[in-house]
Amino acid sequence: MEGERGYIIGGVAAASPIWLAPLAGVTTETYRSLHARLGAALVHTEMISAAGLSHKNGKTARMIGGSISIPTVLQLFGPDAETMARGAEVALEIGRFGAMEVNMACPMPKVAKKNGGAAMLYDPAESCRMVAGLKRFGLPVWAKIRKTEPRRHPLSTEDFCAALIEAGTDLIVVHGRTPAQRYDGVSDKGIVTSLAAKFPGMISASGDYYAPDDAKEYLDGGCVSVLAARGAMRDAFLIPKTLFALGFPAEEKYLNMSPADQINLLAETGREAVKAEGERFALVMARKLLTGMLKGVRGAACLREDCASSRDWISLEKTLTAFAEQSEARE
Ligand SMILES: Cc1cc2nc3c(=O)[nH]c(=O)nc-3n(C[C@H](O)[C@H](O)[C@H](O)COP(=O)(O)O)c2cc1C
Incomplete structure (x- = not known):
């Protein structure tokens, strides 16, 4: 929804739909501040272990960082609804966030082994409990998922999204690669835009956003926002270039810097x-x-x-x- 002060997307006010994705080992406080400066309207923390937070692990807590001028989404992973809620409680004592997001997308074994990330795609009931459990903190609750596979996962991507929405999810970020693809091959933009048509106002896009036209394709297809990930790592100025190309407010000084x-x-x-x-x-x-x-x-x-x-x-x-x-x- 577009308003005078920008957009309300997934319950969060943002100046534009061009956002920075969660990137483990990359989207620290400083990297997030840089992208806020370059024009990202919303940033994500790296994925943070809810178990680590709930044990008040100092290293994990430091991943939260300080607050910046634009909404920051706290991304948490595994292992179950109770631990996730305990982790969120600790995080909220330390930082201020626009929304909380459950990572149901990370395909890496070290995360899946702890019943986090893409392992959640096998367990729709626990995924929904995680979302429902976070709702009590009063912030919007988002989920980041991947495309599921018919013979591997219990639900189609569409049915998984429907279940999450039924559980109270305010926004679903969909990455159009399956967990088995990890970061290889082409991301299926078609499935992301078809979900956006099926669930209006609920789907944000991730996958193969390397140029302004990729973001345009997602937004034209009905996605409410687009997350810059490897594209922003390969070209630090991808976000300002996109804002400018698509007619969103952009700081011109970041377009052709000497x-x-x-x-x-x-x-x-x-x-x-x-x-x-x-x-x-x-x-x-x-x-x-x-x-x-x-x-x-x-x-x-x-x-x-x-x-x-x-x-x-x-x-x-x-x-x-x-x-x-x-x-x-x-x-
Ligand atoms: C180095 C790296 C770290 C990532 N860390 C996370 C993470 O912490 N949480 C998450 O949900 N996705 C993570 N992702 C996935 C990205 O957010 C994004 O969904 C994915 O890279 C697809 O977008 P792209 O094809 O435009 O890179 C990571 C990706 C990369 C390359």
């Missing part, structure tokens, strides 16, 4: 990461961000190699600054 400005943005984000998540993570994040920045810029490949061998933040930042100065001198 190499020096991109480097400054990266260095600033890295410094924040050193403070919020520690130097080791900041180095990893800066290298990941570099793969999605400076596209087509002369010398960028060498810069990426140089940064890969930096052992601390000071030397990585020096390498970045030297590159920015050289490219400014060339301009």
Whole structure:
């Protein structure tokens, strides 16, 4: 639903339907802040273990991070409705969220083994109990699922969605790959848009969003929002480009940033990461961000190699600054 202050989607007010997906090991507080700045209207935490939270595990609790200016969705996984509710209770003591989301999509064995992620697609009854159990906190409750397989899962994707909606789910993010596909092959956009037609206002899209036209296809097909995942990792400016291409409010300064400005943005984000998540993570994040920045810029490949061998933040930042100065001198 579109209103004066943007959209109400899944019970959450957002300025646009272009959002950042949950990405384990990536969507930390700093990465979320960067994408909020670049124009994402809503961000997700990484998936967080409800069991870890319920045991007040400090490392797990740190994944929640601080609050930012746009809605943040807390994503939780496994192992059962009671633990999930206990985990949510702890999370709500620490952070502020626009919605809570149950991860029913992660295909990785370390999550499925703990009865989380895509393992939930085998257990519609427990999935519905998880949703119903979270409703008592008064926030919108979302689910993120994958396409199911007829011979493997008890319910079709459509029937699974219907059951979740019946249990009180406010929004379902559908990733059009089966768990067996993991992250390979093509994501089935057709099933996502056919579910959007079947359940108007309830389906958000994930899968193979690499260019503004992919987001347009999902939105034209009736999806209420689209999540940028690997697309935003490969091109850090995918979200502002999409906003601009589809006519949503966008900050023009992020559309054609000079190499020096991109480097400054990266260095600033890295410094924040050193403070919020520690130097080791900041180095990893800066290298990941570099793969999605400076596209087509002369010398960028060498810069990426140089940064890969930096052992601390000071030397990585020096390498970045030297590159920015050289490219400014060339301009
Ligand atoms: C590195 C990585 C980490 C991910 N972590 C999560 C996660 O924590 N929770 C989740 O629901 N999905 C996770 N996903 C799945 C993405 O949110 C998204 O649904 C998927 O990548 C499909 O979109 P894409 O084809 O546009 O990348 C992850 C994907 C990647 C590549």
